[in-house]
Amino acid sequence: MKNNERMKILSIPEKCTHDEALGYHLLNTFAEVFEKRKNMEIDDLQWQSWKSWMSLSIQHKSMIKIWEDAELQHYFDPLFHKFMNSEMFPLLINK
Numbered sequence: 001m002k003n004n005e006r007m008k009i010l011s012i013p014e015k016c017t018h019d020e021a022l023g024y025h026l027l028n029t030f031a032e033v034f035e036k037r038k039n040m041e042i043d044d045l046q047w048q049s050w051k052s053w054m055s056l057s058i059q060h061k062s063m064i065k066i067w068e069d070a071e072l073q074h075y076f077d078p079l080f081h082k083f084m085n086s087e088m089f090p091l092l093i094n095k
Contacts, residue, residue, distance in 0.1 A: 004078075017062065019060065019062040020065075020066060023060070023065075023066040024066060024072075025064045026057050027063070027066060029079075030050070030054050030057075030084075031076050031077065031080045033050050034079075034080045035077065035080070037050075049081060051087075051088075054084075054088055055088060058084075058089065060087055065076070065087045066088075067084065067089070
């Protein structure tokens with residue numbers, strides 16, 4: 001494999017709690033959905049539904065901890081990173 005850094009998450013599952021493992025999976029799923037939205041593969045109604053799920057999911061402490069992991073940040077599209085920081089996490093702070 002060319003990029004073994006990405007295997008790091010998969011190679012130490014015993015150090016991950018179940019919540020953290022789910023959090024990594026959810027963030028990856030949300031990043032893929034965001035990419036589909038950018039490519040106009042998801043309509044407005046579907047997108048609003050996904051944003052609701054994202055908003056609910058990031059309220060969990062382990063999701064915030066995972067998102068703040070500096071090592072993980074370079075795996076996400078910078079536009080997804082900007083979206084999460086400008087639209088999703090401010091909703092959590094302003095509640």
